[in-house]
Amino acid sequence: MGLALLVVIWLITFFSTYFFAAKTWWLPHGASTSAPWIDHQFGLTYIAMGVVFVAAQGALGLFAWQYRDRGSASKVEYSHGNTKLEVLWTALTAILFIGLNLMGSKVWADERFEPAKADAIPVEVTGMQFAWYFRYAGNDGKFGGTNPKLVDPSAGSESAIGLDTSDPAAKDDVVVGTMYLPVNREVNLTLRAEDVIHSFFVPAMRFKQDAVPGLAIHMHFTPTETGDYEIACAELCGLGHYKMHGMLKVVSQDDFDKWLASREAEK
């Protein structure tokens, strides 16, 4: 029975570790400035935890086999523990865990404690059951007012977020269902939710933030590669949660300007 435990626990450990180490499934390709940092921190944590995982499971399997009851051949060590060992592994664990934590904190601080750069492009993201809408401020650089009484999700775009067209600042606001961003330029996001909590999740950008009714949450990130990236909702928001998705198209600054101009012209 001891041998069986050793074999099974070691096999479980091997297969679990194999699929991590072989990167059969891994973080999706990252295409933002924070992606390399987050992935690096993930890698560090993975190595540290992986070593502890293999060591602990290895020891468990080994002890189960080595110290199985072998009748009179087994000598039990009568011991209530070892204070020196307790202090040692407590200290080591504390250093490992807290150290890992501090290493990761810089990325968090850069993204969240600093406001967006002055030249960042402002985009407002609004989540509602079950769609994402993206608002661009237009030439005046200002978002116009919205009014909850004007909200009409069935009409889509400007009406979906209740844009108050009597506000002069709202005249050139563009509201769309697909997000366009210029590459290598920071985006200054304002996240809102109309009804319940949603979560704006763009795996390739290493970006996730809840959109909460009643709050305007400001965040920023910088895409570094052109391409199409899927947007998901990561917070349970109702029966259509699974289909609340969108698309982020990262394009060159020129293409972005052309796209925005054509949208303005359509209005």
Added chain:
Amino acid sequence: MATTATVHAHAAPQGFIRKYIFSLDHKIIGLQYYFLALVAVFVGMFLSLLMRIHLIWPTAVLPLVGEIKPETYLSLLTMHGTIMVFFVLTTAPQSGFGNYFLPIQIGAPDMAFPVLNMLSFWTTFLAFVAMIAAFFVSGGAPLHGWTGYAPLSALPSAGPGEQLGADLWVISIAIFCVASLMGALNFITTLLDLRAKGMTLFRLPLTCWAWFVTAILALLAFGVLLSAGILLLLDRNLGTSFYVPLVVVNGTVMGHKGGSPLLWQHLFWFFGHPEVYIAILPGMGVASQVLSTFARKPIFGYKAMVYAIMAIGLLGFTVWGHHMFMSGMSPYSAFAFSIMTMAIGVPSAIKTFNWLGTLHKARIRFHSPMLFAIGFVSLFVSGGLSGPFLAQPVLDIPLHDTYFVVGHFHLIMGVAAIFGIFAATYYWFPKMFGRMMNESLGRIHFWVTLVGTYAIFMPMHYLGMAGHPRRYSQLTELAYLHDLIPVQQFMTYAAFITIGFQFVFVFNLFWSMFKGPKASDNPWEATTLEWTTATPPPHDNFGGHTPVVNHGPYEYSVPGAPRDYVMQTDPVTATAH
């Protein structure tokens, strides 16, 4: 402690109803809790199987159940989570085994407040009935998840199931809170006041320490959840705005103003994180007890284990914000919650080291309880080590609300705790029912469950890394999920097999209850007080006398002792201490 006998002078009842239904005997009440949890775990497991079937065969029409629509899937996951957390993981290890064995292990004839004990069971039962009723009302069970985030949970118009079903869900949880508060008071008082002569705090079995600290956690946590639940009921039914700001649902402006969705999350997780330890601490106690017994060796670092339990209990109240790194909460406070969360990993690691230390240079007997205790350690390590990923706010950016989290908490809080329950069942069954369980069936049950649960929950980490969000009823909409469907299929097949083999356990349980070989008073050659009394124990636990304790709880292989264990009540000799 001289008053013990007078407080508990309730005579053994004769009629069936007073003996088995409205019983005041902590042992019967413990069994009532246990069987309630057994019913609940099969309901919860059945719901999870339906979810797994729906994920890989979304259009399947099942007998009895019919077609599973996206909202049905969300109802299933809500009820699965709620039933498992409250009526299984909180009910069986603490209220079930704690009720039965805490008084016996400390040498008391019953709980401090037997009537309160009966009331807390029947209140729990009422809560369970209210929860199950949510399936059968119009609109069905709620779809807001076991965490019930507002405003989704506060707005009846936010989705199907959010009408009467959601009210029943909140009411059931509120009733459950009341029951848990009564139970917690009883546990704390009993442990502090009713210990037998010589049962000092540092001679308590680690199971008793775990139940005691768990009861303190329950006392502090369930009060908060009860308040939060009442506020939610007011928001839902009386138009208050604790959790709901001005919102527009599908074009209709709701009448609420100025509430805070984050308030619910703070209150919920102030309960919810300690709840994780409420579920797992008793399992840790059982694992310690069983490992020491079958390793024939004292537990490694008894005092370190006690301090670790206390540290986990204390720190458990300072980490709730790690569920909220992506919530819009201040990013500065994330730092504090993150450091505290890493800190709570330290006592958890101490416990693991000490379990391994207990096995080192031991003489291990592999009976079913020991297999499950070893499985517990393995699962605790696996589930625990994904914690330091999620404790880092920066890694929550890719991982939060993905399957990585689902894998993490199922391994550590779900399956590890369940292994604790299994270990406790195989270990104490002879004492509870006077017969032995079948070893061969126990082994089959162990091997399939160990490999099966790893096969179900380990792949969830890979899905989460790939960005698979949790709580998705269909995998067809997001293109990057398509490649992951084979992993989901694998998990569903593993779930079928694992769930199927749980019937081996149920068969073993009921068959052995009537047909198993008779058990002696101390079949495992263990040391704690429950093994000094008759099997099953008499109404007053020790047949009229009160035990006197002379030794610590885990005196195995004491050099010079006549046998390889010294029971807690054995007389003091020159060699044992």
